[in-house]
Amino acid sequence: MNKLKEKLASKGLKATVQRLYVYEVLLNSRQHPTAEEVYREVSRVLPSVSLSTIYNTLETFVEHKLVNKVHNDSGIARYDAFVETHHHIYSENGEVIADYYDEKLAELLNDYFTKKKIKGYEIKEIRLQIICSTKEKESKK
Amino acid sequence: MNKLKEKLASKGLKATVQRLYVYEVLLNSRQHPTAEEVYREVSRVLPSVSLSTIYNTLETFVEHKLVNKVHNDSGIARYDAFVETHHHIYSENGEVIADYYDEKLAELLNDYFTKKKIKGYEIKEIRLQIICSTKEKESKK
DNA sequence: CTTATTGCAAACGGTTTGCAGCATT
DNA sequence: AATGCTGCAAACCGTTTGCAATAAG
Numbered sequence: 013m014n015k016l017k018e019k020l021a022s023k024g025l026k027a028t029v030q031r032l033y034v035y036e037v038l039l040n041s042r043q044h045p046t047a048e049e050v051y052r053e054v055s056r057v058l059p060s061v062s063l064s065t066i067y068n069t070l071e072t073f074v075e076h077k078l079v080n081k082v083h084n085d086s087g088i089a090r091y092d093a094f095v096e097t098h099h100h101i102y103s104e105n106g107e108v109i110a111d112y113y114d115e116k117l118a119e120l121l122n123d124y125f126t127k128k129k130i131k132g133y134e135i136k137e138i139r140l141q142i143i144c145s146t147k148e149k150e151s152k153k
Numbered sequence: 154m155n156k157l158k159e160k161l162a163s164k165g166l167k168a169t170v171q172r173l174y175v176y177e178v179l180l181n182s183r184q185h186p187t188a189e190e191v192y193r194e195v196s197r198v199l200p201s202v203s204l205s206t207i208y209n210t211l212e213t214f215v216e217h218k219l220v221n222k223v224h225n226d227s228g229i230a231r232y233d234a235f236v237e238t239h240h241h242i243y244s245e246n247g248e249v250i251a252d253y254y255d256e257k258l259a260e261l262l263n264d265y266f267t268k269k270k271i272k273g274y275e276i277k278e279i280r281l282q283i284i285c286s287t288k289e290k291e292s293k294k
Numbered sequence: 295c296t297t298a299t300t301g302c303a304a305a306c307g308g309t310t311t312g313c314a315g316c317a318t319t
Numbered sequence: 320a321a322t323g324c325t326g327c328a329a330a331c332c333g334t335t336t337g338c339a340a341t342a343a344g
Binding site (some may be wrong): 081084085104120124128131132134136137139142 | 184222230246253260261271273276277278279281282284287288
């Protein structure tokens with residue numbers, strides 16, 4: 013967490029309370045929150061924070077690769093603080109998102125695309141969207 | 154293309170000119186157009202068409218699985234008429250999208266996830282987002 | 295003839311922006 | 320002390336909606 017301060021400093025960014033709390037919320041969040049959700053959380057401890065600050069902060073983090081931004085099917089942005097390679101699990105309606113880490117899979121994909129190039133493109137990154145239905149009972153909305 | 158009329162009929166949907174043209178634009182489009190782009194194309198031949206009709210039409214198609222909807226990193230929706238299993242190639246800025254068909258890959262992923270279940274979830278679909286830089290010279294924006 | 299669909303204009307909702315005051319370096 | 324960041328309110332822009340007129344079955 014103090015890593016963040018260092019990273020911010022190393023990039024000439026100021027370590028404001030707002031930024032620290034936004035980052036903390038992302039770290040402690042199991043699901044990937046929307047900007048609004050981050051706002052609600054940060055507001056609890058910093059009632060005067062504004063939504064635009066949340067957006068600005070998140071965007072700054074994304075630009076500096078401290079945070080990932082993901083879009084669900086409804087086009088609303090969600091953010092997560094883990095930049096290590098991992099994939100995302102979506103519910104069928106695109107609502108819930110969880111992280112999915114899988115080194116074996118990473119290796120598999122890496123092998124595959126090392127052999128099989130895609131003509132005219134250089135692959136930078138591969139992201140999986142794993143669309144799932146949860147097995148627990150769920151109200152048939 | 155007349156397949157569309159049949160499909161619409163079989164679902165009790167009316168085959169309006171607007172729908173036919175929207176579908177045609179999607180079929181003939183190499184990149185996946187946004188609603189706005191579809192609108193511009195359809196307008197050329199049907200000047201009185203409205204943007205909301207384009208949206209309604211696209212949404213109807215998506216609901217009936219005639220068309221896929223994809224979000225790029227900026228959250229703007231793009232549509233494509235190919236519903237067979239395939240993945241998507243994104244440029245690094247999330248702008249350009251191309252289709253990527255690969256049966257071998259599908260098989261590979263299928264095998265992998267048949268063995269390795271994800272606890273608590275039932276996998277419905279897997280989508281790859283392949284982030285690429287094009288190899289052609291490109292203005293360093 | 296019935297009902298779904300269109301086109302319009304207005305509303306919506308997530309996100310961005312301009313700017314004065316303030317906090318961090 | 321200098322600059323970058325915040326918070327506010329207003330703008331933005333992609334998308335949705337209500338509804339009267341129209342076209343498809």
